[in-house]
Amino acid sequence: xxxxxxxxxxxxxxxxxxxxxxxxxxxxxxxxxxxxxxxxxxxxxxxxxxxxxxxxxxxxxxxxxxxxxxxxxxxxxxxxxxxxxxxxxxxxxxxxxxxxxxxxxxxxxxxxxxxxxxxxxxxxxxxxxxxxxxxxxxxxxxxxxxxxxxxxxxxxxxxxxxxxxxxxxxxxxxxxxxxxxxxxxxxxxxxxxxxxxxxxxxxxxxxxxxxxxxxxxxxxxxxxxxxxxxxxxxxxxxxxxxxxxxxxxxxxxxxxxxxxxxxxxxxxxxxxxxxxxxxxxxxxxxxxxxxxxxxxxxxxxxxxxxxxxxxxxxxxxxxxxxxxxxxxxxxxxxxx
Amino acid sequence: xxxxxxxxxxxxxxxxxxxxxxxxxxxxxxxxxxxxxxxxxxxxxxxxxxxxxxxxxxxxxxxxxxxxxxxxxxxxxxxxxxxxxxxxxxxxxxxxxxxxxxxxxxxxxxxxxxxxxxxxxxxxxxxxxxxxxxxxxxxxxxxxxxxxxxxxxxxxxxxxxxxxxxxxxxxxxxxxxxxxxxxxxxxxxxxxxxxxxxxxxxxxxxxxxxxxxxxxxxxxxxxxxxxxxxxxxxxxxxxxxxxxxxxxxxxxxxxxxxxxxxxxxxxxxxxxxxxxxxxxxx
Numbered sequence: 001x002x003x004x005x006x007x008x009x010x011x012x013x014x015x016x017x018x019x020x021x022x023x024x025x026x027x028x029x030x031x032x033x034x035x036x037x038x039x040x041x042x043x044x045x046x047x048x049x050x051x052x053x054x055x056x057x058x059x060x061x062x063x064x065x066x067x068x069x070x071x072x073x074x075x076x077x078x079x080x081x082x083x084x085x086x087x088x089x090x091x092x093x094x095x096x097x098x099x100x101x102x103x104x105x106x107x108x109x110x111x112x113x114x115x116x117x118x119x120x121x122x123x124x125x126x127x128x129x130x131x132x133x134x135x136x137x138x139x140x141x142x143x144x145x146x147x148x149x150x151x152x153x154x155x156x157x158x159x160x161x162x163x164x165x166x167x168x169x170x171x172x173x174x175x176x177x178x179x180x181x182x183x184x185x186x187x188x189x190x191x192x193x194x195x196x197x198x199x200x201x202x203x204x205x206x207x208x209x210x211x212x213x214x215x216x217x218x219x220x221x222x223x224x225x226x227x228x229x230x231x232x233x234x235x236x237x238x239x240x241x242x243x244x245x246x247x248x249x250x251x252x253x254x255x256x257x258x259x260x261x262x263x264x265x266x267x268x269x270x271x272x273x274x275x276x277x278x279x280x281x282x283x284x285x286x287x288x289x290x291x292x293x294x295x296x297x298x299x300x301x302x303x304x305x306x307x308x309x310x311x312x313x314x315x316x317x318x319x320x321x322x323x324x325x326x327x328x329x330x331x332x333x334x335x336x
Numbered sequence: 337x338x339x340x341x342x343x344x345x346x347x348x349x350x351x352x353x354x355x356x357x358x359x360x361x362x363x364x365x366x367x368x369x370x371x372x373x374x375x376x377x378x379x380x381x382x383x384x385x386x387x388x389x390x391x392x393x394x395x396x397x398x399x400x401x402x403x404x405x406x407x408x409x410x411x412x413x414x415x416x417x418x419x420x421x422x423x424x425x426x427x428x429x430x431x432x433x434x435x436x437x438x439x440x441x442x443x444x445x446x447x448x449x450x451x452x453x454x455x456x457x458x459x460x461x462x463x464x465x466x467x468x469x470x471x472x473x474x475x476x477x478x479x480x481x482x483x484x485x486x487x488x489x490x491x492x493x494x495x496x497x498x499x500x501x502x503x504x505x506x507x508x509x510x511x512x513x514x515x516x517x518x519x520x521x522x523x524x525x526x527x528x529x530x531x532x533x534x535x536x537x538x539x540x541x542x543x544x545x546x547x548x549x550x551x552x553x554x555x556x557x558x559x560x561x562x563x564x565x566x567x568x569x570x571x572x573x574x575x576x577x578x579x580x581x582x583x584x585x586x587x588x589x590x591x592x593x594x595x596x597x598x599x600x601x602x603x604x605x606x607x608x609x610x611x612x613x614x615x616x617x618x
Contacts (some may be wrong), residue, residue, distance in 0.1 A: 015464070022465040030481050144612070148604040150557050152564050153580065153597040160587050251472025255561055259584070269473070270565065273480045285477055289468040 009301055016297045023289035024079055028072050031282045058088060079286065085279040089272070094283045097268060104175070105264035108183055108256065109249045115188030116195060117242065121235075123192070124199035128207070128226050140200065146193035151252050155186035155259035174262045183260040187252045191245045198241045202234035236307045243299035247292050363613045366606035373603050377424040386414035388421035389572045399591060406595035410586060415579070415595050422574035422596075426563075427603075429490035430555035436494025437555075438548050441501025446540070448502070449509030450532055459502070466499035475558060479567045486569040489562040493555050504547055508540035515539075546615040553607035560600055576600045 066074075078085060084094040123142045130136045146154075162168045162182055169178035206212060207230060215225050250265070257266035265284060272280040359367070376383055386404075395404075396412040406415035448459040466474070478492035512518060513536065521531050556576075562568055563577030571578065576596045583592030 015461075018461060019464045019468050022461060023468045026465050027469065027477065030477050144608055145605065148553065148557075148608055149601050150560050150564070150577070150580075150597070152561065152577075152584075153593070153601070156580070156584050156587070156593050156597075160590055160593070164587055247470035247473075250470040254472060254476070255564065258565060269476065273476060273567075276480070281477055281480065285469060285473050288470045288473050289465075292470060293468050 005304060008304075012297060012300055016293050020286075020290055020293050021076075023293070024076060024286045025072065027282055027285045027289070028075060031278050031285070032068070032071070075282070079283075084283040087272075087277055087280050089275045089277040089280075094280050097280060098265070098283065098287070101264050101268050104262060105253055105257070105266065107180065108187060108262065108264060109253055111180065111184035112187035112191065112249055112253070112256075113242070113245075115184050116192035116245070119188065119192040120195035120199055120238075123196045124203060125226070125231075127200055128203055128230070129222070143193040143197040143200070146189050147197075149190070151186055151190050152255050152259050154189050155183065155256055158182045158186055159259070174260050179260060183256050183262060186259065187249065187256045190252065191248050194245055194248070195238060195241055199234065199238055202237060203230055206230045206234045233307075233309075236303075239303055239306065240296075240299050243296045246295045247288070250288050250291070359613065362609055366609040366613075369602055369606040370610065373423055373427060373599075376420045377427045380417075380421045380423065383420050384414065384417040386417035388413065388418045388574050399589075400595070407589070407591040409582070409592055415592060418574040418579055419576065419596050419599050422576055422579060425486045425569065425573065426556060426559065426576045426600075429486050429559050430493075430552055432487065432490040433493035433497060433555035433559065434548055434552045436491060437497030437501045437551055438544065440494070441498040441503075442505045442541070442544065444498070444502040445505025445507075446509055446532070446537065449506040449540075450513065450528075450536060456506075460506075463499045463502045466496075467503075471496045472558065472561065475562060476565075476567070479562060484567045484570075486559070486563065486573070486575060489559050489568045490555075492562070493558045496558070497551055497555065500551070501544065501547070505540055505544055508543050509536055512536050512539040546611045549607060549611035549614060553604040553611070556600065556604050556607070 075085065082095075084098070086092065087094055087097055090097070123139050126139045127136055130139060159182070162178070163170065169176055169182065173179060174183070212225065212229055215229050220229075253264060254266035254269055256262075257264045258270060268280065269284055271277070272284070380388075390413070392408075392412040394412065395408050396410055400407045404414050404416065406419060408414055409418070444459050444463065448456040448463075475489070475492040475496045478495050479489050482488045482491065518531060518535050521535055526534075559568070560575070560577030560580070563575040564581040566578075566581065568575050568578060571582065576599065579596040580593050580600075583589075583596065586592050
């Protein structure tokens, strides 16, 4: 642990805190201010069917009669002390609502991530071993194909083929092993395309390096060259890419849960959107931002420790693989 | 002598110009697909005689056949006609999303990259905030805030794309700013706004174009996802995502899902192929 690393870590930590706070404020502005007056647009909406007394009660409980700056301050200080507020719709604490559905989404998202990483590795490493004549092009086409498929379509195809035709699982029992696995596959495939894209680009770049040419000239086999020389440097930057896909997993689970009829964070968001339950939306979106920021912070802090080539000078990373630039590179890699 | 040299230069130039138009076959097919999709959205009536809204109940749930290329749905409506008529809002809304992303993101990136200093720091943090909120969740809350309509779904998608355009534009602007010819322009007395418009903007926008095309494909997907969840125009609109969403309740008749899904995938795949080609030829 060098001094430079600690300075860098402290700086990144500070940035992360600022971003989380600003993300909360931004979400508050979008959720509470944009729809105009939440009292009339939500509570008096005949669809929600509140009586006048109930409306008065909710206004008092939520503090909706106070100026917007005071509301923001109360909401933000509550958030910082772990109080996520109370659902407008059911009157129950938002944290309880989230805690109820979180395990299901965590199972789905982590299985989906595992599927994504395994698939991406299989595809990317396959491009190094499958000869051009036997479908290397097919493997190379995998990322761009699956970045063009909406993930609800993947889910529906899986349900149609494996649920209806083969009968491996039943849609009315969404928490069974097979149903969860296929939901995770539907969620994981688009994510794996992103990871595979970066992995393939890295492997190709490493294979062209001088050290690889030297190794080849020494008569090293394809498999050994891959295992002892290319694998590690090509795979390390993927840590930051995986961290960036966390947002994709969260957003994708919203759709996947709808398609597979699962209860989870996604279905909670959907329900809150249709009933305009603003405190729940505020909490879920800002927690999503918290998760994303923390995961990326960990990836950024871990990366210089994993990859000794990365130098930290004066608290600044001098490497082409900071999370910032990877995000640009992944977008560009799709285009290149 | 000088005449010969110029003619040689202009000759090689025109050859380079010609070779730039020699496109690989997959790219040609992609352009064809995009052209058909644009034609569908401009004049849907030319491509089908059926109505997308009124069906013939006696012909309900027919499989794909010569009269109904994509079959018919539960109300006897021709699915091909529904897809063709749904193109306009599916594709033009993606265009709206890209324009919002490019203009707003580009402006932020341009200002941050060109002026630097505290403005850059403030804008960079704002972009970080936009990036930190998962993109699809951001689109969902924005569309919730402004109302469930396809055009609002497009705006929401555009907002969620602002950050990435801001980042890429900023990086390009900084790269261009350090170029020798920009330094020369400053030294020869060019004003800031002149250099910004005349030198920085054209050079930075060159690499934004493939990204914008790519984002167009992604916007089609995001808007389809929002329509799938019911956050776009309600039926009888026939946005591609909505068609798939309706079809999912009739999985026994899978063409109701597969036909609009096939068109969506084909369109996005073509757009992505064009984007990749643009990037390579640049």
